Amino acid sequence: MTEIWHGLVKAVELIISFDPEVMQIAGRSLMIAVSSAVIGSVICIPIASFIHFNRFRGKRFLVSLIQTFYSVPTVAVGLFVFVFISSAGPLGGLGIVFTPPAIVVGQVILITPILLGLTISALSGVDRAILDTARSLGAGGRQMAVLVVKEARFAVVAAVIMGFGRAISELGISLMVGGNIRGFTRVITTAISLETSKGDIELAMALGIILIFIALVVNILMNRIQQR
Amino acid sequence: MPLKFNNGSKIAGALLIVALLIGLIPGVIGCTEEESEAQFALHDPLVRFKIATTTSLYDTGLWYHLEPIFEELANVEMDIVYAGTGIALEYGRRGDVDAIIVHDRAREDVFIADGYGINRRNFGYNFFLIAGPPDDPAGITGSTAAEALKKLHDEGMKDADTVKFVSRGDDSGTHAKEKLIWREAGFDYEDVRNSGNWYVEAGKGMGPTLLMANEMQAYVLADISTFLAYNFKSDLSLEPIVDKDSIFLNVYAAIAINPETHPKAKIDIANQFINWLISPEVQEIIGTYGTAEYGRPLFFPIASCDMPGCPPVEDYTKPVPEYMK
Numbered sequence A: 001m002t003e004i005w006h007g008l009v010k011a012v013e014l015i016i017s018f019d020p021e022v023m024q025i026a027g028r029s030l031m032i033a034v035s036s037a038v039i040g041s042v043i044c045i046p047i048a049s050f051i052h053f054n055r056f057r058g059k060r061f062l063v064s065l066i067q068t069f070y071s072v073p074t075v076a077v078g079l080f081v082f083v084f085i086s087s088a089g090p091l092g093g094l095g096i097v098f099t100p101p102a103i104v105v106g107q108v109i110l111i112t113p114i115l116l117g118l119t120i121s122a123l124s125g126v127d128r129a130i131l132d133t134a135r136s137l138g139a140g141g142r143q144m145a146v147l148v149v150k151e152a153r154f155a156v157v158a159a160v161i162m163g164f165g166r167a168i169s170e171l172g173i174s175l176m177v178g179g180n181i182r183g184f185t186r187v188i189t190t191a192i193s194l195e196t197s198k199g200d201i202e203l204a205m206a207l208g209i210i211l212i213f214i215a216l217v218v219n220i221l222m223n224r225i226q227q228r
Numbered sequence B: 001m002p003l004k005f006n007n008g009s010k011i012a013g014a015l016l017i018v019a020l021l022i023g024l025i026p027g028v029i030g031c032t033e034e035e036s037e038a039q040f041a042l043h044d045p046l047v048r049f050k051i052a053t054t055t056s057l058y059d060t061g062l063w064y065h066l067e068p069i070f071e072e073l074a075n076v077e078m079d080i081v082y083a084g085t086g087i088a089l090e091y092g093r094r095g096d097v098d099a100i101i102v103h104d105r106a107r108e109d110v111f112i113a114d115g116y117g118i119n120r121r122n123f124g125y126n127f128f129l130i131a132g133p134p135d136d137p138a139g140i141t142g143s144t145a146a147e148a149l150k151k152l153h154d155e156g157m158k159d160a161d162t163v164k165f166v167s168r169g170d171d172s173g174t175h176a177k178e179k180l181i182w183r184e185a186g187f188d189y190e191d192v193r194n195s196g197n198w199y200v201e202a203g204k205g206m207g208p209t210l211l212m213a214n215e216m217q218a219y220v221l222a223d224i225s226t227f228l229a230y231n232f233k234s235d236l237s238l239e240p241i242v243d244k245d246s247i248f249l250n251v252y253a254a255i256a257i258n259p260e261t262h263p264k265a266k267i268d269i270a271n272q273f274i275n276w277l278i279s280p281e282v283q284e285i286i287g288t289y290g291t292a293e294y295g296r297p298l299f300f301p302i303a304s305c306d307m308p309g310c311p312p313v314e315d316y317t318k319p320v321p322e323y324m325k
Helices: A002-016 A020-053 A059-071 A074-085 A100-124 A128-136 A141-169 A172-178 A188-197 A201-227 B011-024 B035-039 B055-059 B062-074 B085-094 B105-113 B145-158 B173-184 B189-193 B206-216 B224-234 B267-277 B280-288
Strands: B047-053 B076-082 B099-102 B117-132 B165-167 B199-201 B219-223 B239-242 B249-257
Touching (some): A002 A201, A020 A141, A188 B206, B047 B085, B055 B076, B062 B267, B085 B099, B085 B105, B085 B173, B105 B249, B117 B267, B117 B280, B145 B165, B173 B189, B206 B219
Parallel strands (some): B047 B099, B165 B199
């Protein structure tokens, strides 16, 4: 117990004293995960809208497939991205292996199913009565689409936050394609893993607390958005 | 039912709506990963020099100590990837790093012969040891390395609750040394690793494996540097049990990635780095690193290596030549 208590005290000290290493790692994690969430949204929300607003064969199957990939293991994505962007791989020419952009690429792939799936759900969840009313008032196809999007916007934001949460809490991708390089690709999760394995429990705990704190903020945001 | 449009929603919400509206126009779908490139351009003017290093040199903190010195000297940003010898060699073969630091002579030779590496230089050494619980339940005190492993195998097979051995199990240099000792003891390694619960494969770096052995009160093959560093930091309850055997010699090497195989490898910096490692001032640092904390150095300068198994002198005295295309 003393170790845990000691670790906690030290962790809080590291946080409130704005320990440069802790802050740098936390800041980097946020930067990378926010980038992933933004890029992922820019890519996925239009695709999700396209899927939702069009009828085509195999649509149900496609949606099921997307949902299946919600729980894709991060290490599997990490391995997949690594073999592609490694210098010997097909995208080796980009030279991004062991850099932050490599982590972003991996995280975008990781959260794509969640962003697609939840955005589709969000758009599908718009109250039919609203649509019927609008149609009866003479709204055209485009006006209807705009309406759906406006109605669903908070649920879509919730989807994006969900994707962000998955991105910031993943370990496998950051470790495998980022390389956990100090001062460059070391993020909260890889630092926790390394510091724990080094027996440096305090720093690991401080970072763990920050990660939980970020998760808490994200959840509060999500709740507030959904209560609207 | 009136349509509500909440004003003052978050900027993020507005942006997303814009993104959504764009999405309604067919044909804008470009789901490429290239976009992340532009978002995250590296504005750092410094050249990045990547090495993959064996875990023991990292876990002991030696790289934390050496990294800033070389960064300043060569005006580069050094990226150090923590990787056992097996994965370091793989990163080297793939051209993902510019130089590697490893410690497994046999695989180094293959790596170089296959055309992936050039300019190998040895720059330091230390010794392995077998650590275990102080009461030595397997009774290996005073044995040679091979006898010790044989005894661990026999006792472990009898009672896996009292005698366990934690292996790195990660194809690292230490793991390669362990396999070598098993061979010397007359075992087939595959038989050993499948022989029972007493044999535990950690699949981790040297430091983490030591901590795991410590938790399990198991025996473990470790390099003395990492053992001392972790014993100091985490107060291990393990002790060195067998540490006198010529097979325990552990020599570290730096290898540059061959630019003919991987044209993007930064051979000039790698050469400068290797020459710097074998230079008198760094040899001096290596020979004294850790003395203040542990009362003895963690590594030895390569020139002091004078026992069987030590590398030939030209493997560390001759500076690597400048690379000419």
